[in-house]
Amino acid sequence: MKTSLPPGAYRPANDTWGSFKRLCANLPEGSLAVVDRRVARLHPTLLPTLKARNPRAVVLLTGGEVAKTFEALEQVVAAGLAMPRSGTLIAIGGGTIGDVSTVAAHLLKRGVRLIQVPTTLLAAVDSSLGGKGAVDITVRGRVVKNPVGVFHYAEEAWLCPELYETLSDTQLREGALEAWKMVASLDAELFRAYVRREPSLERMVKDARRLKESVCAKDPYEHQGLRRVLNFGHTFGHVLESVSRFKLSHGDAVGLGMLCALDVGRALGVTPEDAAWKVEDALHQGPGVLGRERTMDLLQRATLKDVTALLSADKKAGSAGELRMVLLTDIGIAVVRDVGAEVWRKLWPVWTRGERP
Ligand SMILES: NC(=O)c1ccc[n+]([C@@H]2O[C@H](COP(=O)([O-])OP(=O)(O)OC[C@H]3O[C@@H](n4cnc5c(N)ncnc54)[C@H](O)[C@@H]3O)[C@@H](O)[C@H]2O)c1
Ligand SMILES: [Zn+2]
Structure with a gap:
């Protein structure tokens, strides 16, 4: 054309x-x-x-x-x-x-x-x-x-x-996690449909592309920050990817990063407990997010100093050193919030034990 x-x-x-x-x-x-x-x-x-x-x-x-x-x-x-x-x-x-x-x-x-x-x-x-x-x-x-x-x-x-x-099962999981990321953060109705019945690959691709397009159309050159909502799970996802020296794939890292973002959202009272549970459970049942023990393994290898350096190098960091994170106020509703370091530092010991805070 x-x-x-x-x-x-x-x-x-x-x-x-x-x-x-x-x-x-x-x-x-x-x-x-x-x-x-x-x-x-x-x-x-x-x-x-x-x-x-x-x-x-x-x-x-x-x-x-x-x-x-x-x-x-x-x-x-x-x-x-x-x-x-x-x-x-x-x-x-x-x-x-x-x-x-x-x-x-x-x-x-x-x-x-x-x-x-x-x-x-x-x-x-x-x-x-x-x-x-x-x-x-x-x-x-x-x-x-x-x-x-x-x-x-x-x-x-x-x-x-x-x-x-x-594509291998691993490659399929990596892509599916990014698709579920869009559904969980942008479309509650679709999320419920995915939970009821696992989507076909073609369905997932079509839905994810439609959702991403709807966000990009509003801010095609990222001048207004509207595309940030697409980064749900990416703040800590990038940390885990780096800490693993890129052995952990991007999709798997985003999967674990979504669990971290749900924890941060709960800790701040932004994400309701019930919504966080539903998303976490769906990420296990659907695309098959890796377990929290993977986060534990990776974080145990990293020092807090390294992680702080990685987070402050992250493009999503705010001007006063806080993290600009995408959090869910509910299933299908993403907001961008500046999160102070004290919030994730409190969660850190729990994550390094592989537990859910
Ligand atoms: N531009 C963007 O908006 C955007 C968004 C997300 C990610 N990315 C980038 O995308 C990259 C990751 O993409 P990816 O996961 O596709 O990685 P990739 O291109 O490295 O592909 C992963 C592996 O799959 C193999 N492969 C490709 N097609 C295959 C097929 N049909 N069957 C079997 N194997 C196949 C490749 O050879 C490679 O080994 C990262 O560099 C990331 O930064 C860009
Ligand atoms: Zn991504």
């Missing part, structure tokens, strides 16, 4: 469901494709189908944070040098391929059209929508995630169910 908007400008999500083979028939010739190497191997017809559309170049990248480096970005941009301004970049992979490709699409020719083909559930429910892309940098031996980023909205997203068939 061609629109008159400049490439990358905000536009509502334009999702098409179908097999990759069917959707690829509409890919303009001369595109630049960035493909997760593993996806190409697991889905042997993917590259031949793509190549039948005469792409200018196909860049194979190894998925994972290694894809979000300046080296990988340079590789993509170099392959796109001869592309015209009217060209299209198509990103086929998980969130990491999507993120680096978004940055490349923004930079190439000062912006080319982008098609996202998310291949992980996490990318399908979250990262391939909302316009954000970023790469990581290494400062004094430590990887800093996402400091160099852009907004560049995709023109289209292709959702190809057959690509999700090769």
